Amino acid sequence: MRVRRPWGVALLLLALAAAPAAADTSPSPSGDSSGDSSGDSSGGTETAAxxxxxxxxxxxxxxxxxxxxxxxGSTGDYLYWSFPAxxxxxxxxRASVRLPEEHAGQTWRIDVYDGLRRRQACQYGAQSRxxxxxxxxxxxxxxxxxxxxxxxxxxxxxLPGTYYIRLSAAGLPVADAGRAISAEVRVETADAGGAAAVDGALSEPLVPGIALRAPSDTTDDATDDTTDDTTDEGGSSEDAAPPVLAGTAPEDGWSSGRWTDRWLWxxxxxxxxxxxxxxxxxLTRGRGRPGA
Structure with a gap:
């Protein structure tokens, strides 16, 4: 009976280890494509589209x-959106462009840039059509x-941070320039789980305005010389704060470098x-003992 005990312990410990791992590898709620046009707050802080x-x-x-x-917008314009990843x-x-009733052949494309404004290649999909x-x-x-x-x-x-979408028309005929169009853009995200994790993390995500944040003590010292002038003109120094140009972030915060399910496996x-x-x-000990 002592030989069978390790199997029961093994099954119990394996079940305890695999349960949280299976939960972590489930798709992110933010990747749900069933949301309506009113907005879905599961992937960011904004609730309105x-x-x-x-x-x-x-x-x-x-x-x-x-x-x-x-x-x-109008044909010939550059349209920009940003989202966190x-x-x-x-x-x-995904982007959909509704074109004017009468027009010549037009080539439309979407380009995606990261927080450093580096153009990111698409793995697959009709990026230009x-x-x-x-x-x-x-x-x-x-x-x-x-x-x-x-x-x-x-x-x-x-890398983690803000990504930019640019929608534009390439090779547009002169006769079609300035024609009214309407566009729809949607971003869907899926979590690859611990299989895509790496041993390292950024100190800060690539978000616009992150370099403008400074410790409170240095900020107070730097603004001492300018507060008197602003308060005399009706400005309030208490409301002054480093500008942050991006307000969208994942609902659970930036999780770069945190615990991943690969450690559980x-x-x-x-x-x-x-x-x-x-x-x-x-087994070997049992076989080696005569009469066991």
């Missing part, structure tokens, strides 16, 4: 995962690589190896 797009990186409209953003997440950007003359709309998609928690300075790997593997060694030792 924006109805306008920015015209540059600095004025990009912020959207969260699962939120369908809409915008009105954390480590081990794979983002899919040509709409035939008179087509009612054009659909675009871009599936990005999985975001890494850390990378070498020379690498162009996607590593521990479970080590435990099974130890139990296998105990079981093998028990």
């Amino acid at each position: 924006p109805t306008e797009a920015g015209t540059s990186f600095r004025s990009a409209a912020e959207i969260g995962a699962g939120v369908r953003a809409t915008a009105q 954390d480590a081990t997440q794979r983002a899919t950007v 040509t709409a035939a003359a008179g087509a009612a709309s054009v659909e675009l998609a871009c599936v990005l690589r999985t975001v890494r928690g850390w990378a070498e300075p020379w690498a162009d790997d996607p 590593t521990g479970a593997g080590g435990l099974l190896a130890a139990l296998a060694g105990v079981w093998g030792h028990t």
Whole structure:
């Protein structure tokens, strides 16, 4: 009976180790594609879907995962949106452009940039598509690589932080310039789990305005010389704060470099190896004893 006891202990410990690991590898709620146009707060801090797009990186409209953003514009404009992406997440950007009733052939494309404004390549998807003359709309998609928690300075790997979407028309005929169009953009994220985790983490995510944050003591010293002038003109020094240009962040915060489920699987593997060694030792010891 003593030979069978390690098997019961092994099954119990394996069940305890595998249960949280299976829960961690489930898709992120922010990747749910069933959200409506009113907005889904599971992937970001914003609950309302924006109805306008920015015209540059600095004025990009912020959207969260699962939120369908809409915008009105003109052919020839650059339309910008931004969204957060954390480590081990794979983002899919989808765009739909409703074209004028009468138009010539047009080529539309979506480009995605990271927090350093480096253009990120799409793994697959129709990133660029040509709409035939008179087509009612054009659909675009871009599936990005999985975001890494850390990378070498020379690498162009996607890192945690803000990502920018740029929607534009390439090779636009002169006759179609300035025509009214409407666009819809949606970002979906899926969690790749511990399989995509790396041994490293950024000190701060690549979010606009992060370099403008300073310790409170240095900020107070730097503003001492200017507070008198601002208060005399009716300004309030108490309301002054370092500007932060990005307000969208994952609901659970930036989790780069935190605990991942791969440690649970590593521990479970080590435990099974130890139990296998105990079981093998028990078998060989039993065979070596005469009359056992």
